[in-house]
Amino acid sequence: MNPQSNQFTSAMTADESAPAAPSEDIPELIIEAQKGWIPIHFGDLWRYRELLYFLTWRDVKIRYKQTVFGFLWAFIQPFLKMIVFSVIFGGLAQMDSEGFPYPIFVFAGLLPWQFFSESLSRSSNSVVGSSSLVTKVYFPRLVIPLGAVGGCLVDFAISFLVLVGLMAWYGIAPRVGILMVGPLVVLTVIASLGAGTLISALNVAYRDFRYVVPFMVQIWMFLTPVIYSVDIIPEDWQWLLMLNPMAGIVDGYRSAILGKPFDWSNIAISAAVALVLFFVGAVVFRRIERRFADII
């Protein structure tokens, strides 16, 4: 490196950093032991939004590295599941599919479920998997599970294309209800973040959760109307099923995609439970977060 270019670059950085300094005052930071329940620091999260972007991008990028099919896996996985479920539950077991072709009926449920279960399992291992970061550098730890969920959202968007193809195949035209997909995606993110943050934090303190999660996801799927219709449960007892936030959400997706009427009370119960779960997850996460570096 010649000295001239060196001088030039240092002069440039000096010039560029100079105007930045007065525009924002010197940030002050007080470090001390925090007591009790700590609220989420949204300002801090916002400041690290680029890190969230990069972590999501990294997750997506490395997931399909050194694979032959690459991004195609995001199509293949739900597609194969749909075929298997259609053969077993639609074909052999003759499950009721509310009058729709079973493949598209099950796919409309699989899509959000896949997103939720992937988000849940990835985010629950995310913090422990980032131990080298947690012990070496500060950033709002919530960014880690958020990034994991973000990566799954990208996959979700891709597999949505499969759905579009299926709808065309079965000649199902989208109705105005399809607009509900947006709010439903937000609800799914809230539900999976709730469960994800909760378990990722608990997993740092108690590694038992690593073994619990796969099992839990399986059971959870049977408690969610993915392969079956909500209608198989008597009307009076449906609210019980809706305490599982994914039940109302999955049923909502079906209404949005297949054009059957929305059951607003069911969606409302599930949405409320999802919000509670999100709140509990965030609170527990913040509670354990300050000990992360010491116990991870």
Added chain:
Amino acid sequence: MPAPAIQVDNLSKLYHIGASEQYHTFREAIIEVASAPLRRLRNFGRASSSDSNIIWALKDATFAVQPGEVVGVIGRNGSGKSTLLKILSRITEPTEGRAHMRGRVGSLLEVGTGFHPELTGRENIYLSGAILGMKRTEINRKFDEIVDFSGVKKFIDTPVKRYSSGMKVRLGFAVAAHLDPEILLIDEVLAVGDAEFQNKCLGKMDDVAKSGRTVLFVSHNMGAITDLCPRALLLTRGSLQADGSTPDVVSEYLSVATPDGYVDLRHWKSERSGDGPMRIEAVEILDSKGARAGQIQAGEPIRFRLSVRGKSGAKCNLSVAIRDMMERIIYNPNTSDDKATVTLPAERAIVEVSLQENRLARGDYSASVWLGDAMNVTNDRVHHCLKFRIEDSSLGQTRSKGLVRTNGQWSVQRRGL
């Protein structure tokens, strides 16, 4: 006078070192909760039984650093240096006390923080930069400079897993070196890489130091500390022992060591592991005349005398590791390699090992001792328990810059045509 950039008041950090805190299972937590009332009942009126399981990694540290000051932090391993940096960089919370930081804080506790082996050099620059707190626009602007500095331009689109460890370190440091917060906390990052790159890093550090930023720099490299930092802090077992001009503090650090070449280990706790029945009770360094000495002349034979306690007739292995200030092991005599497993003649025994050929270069060293049974199972290990200094011999100054000295056989003869 402006407000200090870093104001630390009575900062303390407590660690529990019981197995339960290290790796908790849910079942243990439940049992703990369930048995808590019982335990309290049992310990009623007794001193807390957990006292021996806690360590104050940092205790009542108080100091202030003015904006633009470059301060070195020295101390042995386990003295609380890293804990201090971890608290100031918000990785871990203090147990007591507080720190007030004025300015954006950037911390550099590791080279290549957040690197992912599957990603390319280019991708990792962005990822690591974002993790260290840089904005994307900032990374874009400095990208070429970072690549130039790292010297891995040719491989910038190769996954980092194909890099040599040296290349990884270069790239990691290059990203970190282009971080420019007002307050920079740096831990020992210079202890890696080859000599040439280390000099480059030191040069960069020097630029940083002169650029008016506030820097806290932890290192074992006394040379680097003396060159870069006018002021230094000395930590000993978690407390701030000295704070002043670097040459004074460094010499205090070196002299705390063991001026008389003797250390009593009977109640020693720092950096000690192993709880076997055999114990090392004391270590001494003897010079060629057989006198205890914390300073040995270059080339003079050294003898270590270890007082060992164990069952009479028990077989044991011992080892002494001599490290330089950069934590590199220079000599490591041990009974296993020397086929000299010791049989204790009595409950208390004295074991000596002498290094007839002392090729240690001038400088400061530390000795760590280890005691194991015949199967080499650790009974007792004490790191850095004894410091000593190798001085120029009375015959004159040495000029060798090597890690160890050696005598060359030089000859000259007339060259034929």
